[in-house]
Amino acid sequence: MWDLLIVHPMTNILLFIYSLVVQVPFMDQIGAFGIAIILFTILIRLATHPLTASQIKSSKAMQDMMQSKEWQAIQKKYEKDKEKLAAEQMKFYREKGINPFGSCLPTLVQFPIIIGLYQAIIRALATTPLQLIQLNRSIYDFLDASKLIPLQNNFLWMNLSQPEGINIGLPFAIPTLAIVVAVTTYLQTKLATPPSPSPNDQTAAMNRTMTIYMPLLLGYFALTFASGLAVYFVISNLFSIAQYGAMGKLDWRSLLGGGQKAVDKSK
């Protein structure tokens, strides 16, 4: 069912984009499948933009609410009575018309899409006969699979079906793409996270943890999995930064480290 509803349609859209891109002159020298992954990622991110925008707005609303004096007063007043605190918080949400799950529900909806996108890329990059059989079974009749296969899996200096690394004479290859993934993930997480009014509260702690773990996690994926996936991560991160920028939600103070001090001073 998962394959039927998510992975197969995504694989076919990806291959359809590839079938168009591969006809563009000189594309074989750049790498048609790399371009197809980039276009497909942008397409998916555009399609899920309403969800992302809703998530960004909800996050901001929550952030503003948590910085309000009323919220802080409730926290202080019911500090020792957790049940009462929870009840008062819910009442406050209702009064302000804020859905406490408004920021995480869109994320949950997007999660299967991201997993499906990832699987579609991996499936299309079949690197063994057995994977080719699976790919063949995913392709709809309107695409002539036998003409598309094998995909041009070279993109710039990379083989998209293999982890990336540049050899410069060292005993090991430099994983440039994994570094780019880690850096863009760090930038995306940092720029999208407004500074917390209280550096010691739970949200701030979780944000700091995310800022550390997410780049490491995605960097590790890029290091060990097919570089086609790393291309998706980079484009997805850059698109996300652009999305936040377009909505005026980028917080450069977080990146420069000044935001925290500014807020701290204001306390």
Place this chain on the structure above:
Amino acid sequence: MKFNRLMLFMLLALAAGLLSACGGTASTAWPGVTVDGDVAYLADGLFVYKVNLNTGAEFTRSAGTETQPVRFPESSNSQVSFFAAPVITPDGQLIVGSAGHSHTLYSIDPETFAQNWTFDDARDVYLGSVLVLNERIYAPNGDGNLYVLDLKGNLLTTFDEPGHGLWATPVTDGQTIYLTSLDHHVYAIDPASLSVRWKTKLDGAINAPVTLAEDGRLYIGTLSKSLYALDAARGTVLWQRPLEGWLYSSPILDGDTLYIGAVIGAEEGKVYAIDAGNGAQRWEYASGSAVAGRVLLLEEQILFTTENGTLGALSKEGALNWKETYEHNFYAGPLGWNGNLLAVPSLSQTLLLSINPANRSILWKFPPEN
């Protein structure tokens, strides 16, 4: 605070696990087997195994007070995996390449499985077995290069004309090497100079080696559902027969008839008999499941395996003599040994089965310990 960080870390770890489990890039292919006397060298995933074909037992060696299986490598390494059938050289080396993230070609001692040398220059997976000719090793790689090494593992030269992966073992008549590629071409090259004598473009990617006939013809199946006959001297297409399914294996030739299996859609497969002279179809048999591996001619029967675990035998006229279903997936074709059959399951704890073709009973199974 610490609890929340722990929760977050666990969620990230779960996401990592989901992504890995949902589509990890670990190479999966069907296993490769080479039979030498009473021994099977089985390349199946993390290891190359050495199996006694009389008993189905793995060879062992003493290690202090314990006995250890003779395997390569001695302990599992997530960077390597093996699927190409190992090849024994005239000077007694066993050559096998990795299809994992490590793209290494290994020479090991067939007796002890000690490593002799490695070759690490390739940039992609080894899925096809090497060809050994005139004290040279011709190693096809997924990066589109045919690496030519001496028997000590030194790179002599590289044939780099193919525009895509080489997944099939090269075939030779001693004078010319015939090479198939995913780039849709068949190449005929000079073994010494690697100069191209001819190359012919077919209608699709080619996953399997050519079948070289004594009458100077090459027979090739493609992933574009076509079976071809080529003139081996010039590469001219003699005929092309469109079939229903993708052809993952080479045809076998018996007299003037070719037999080949096909993978059709999600559920179906067929075995075809084709006139080798003009490409006319003589008969087809619907097997009910994909036939990816090469069919086997044994005692006047055409034996085939299917993805859903069927081992079947057809008469040369296409009638079903018998079929038996086992609880395995078969992608590799059956092999004959000493009058019995060897079946090679995929994605299974059991890696090798010996089957009595007379009553289809299982003589032994090889599930490796540990």
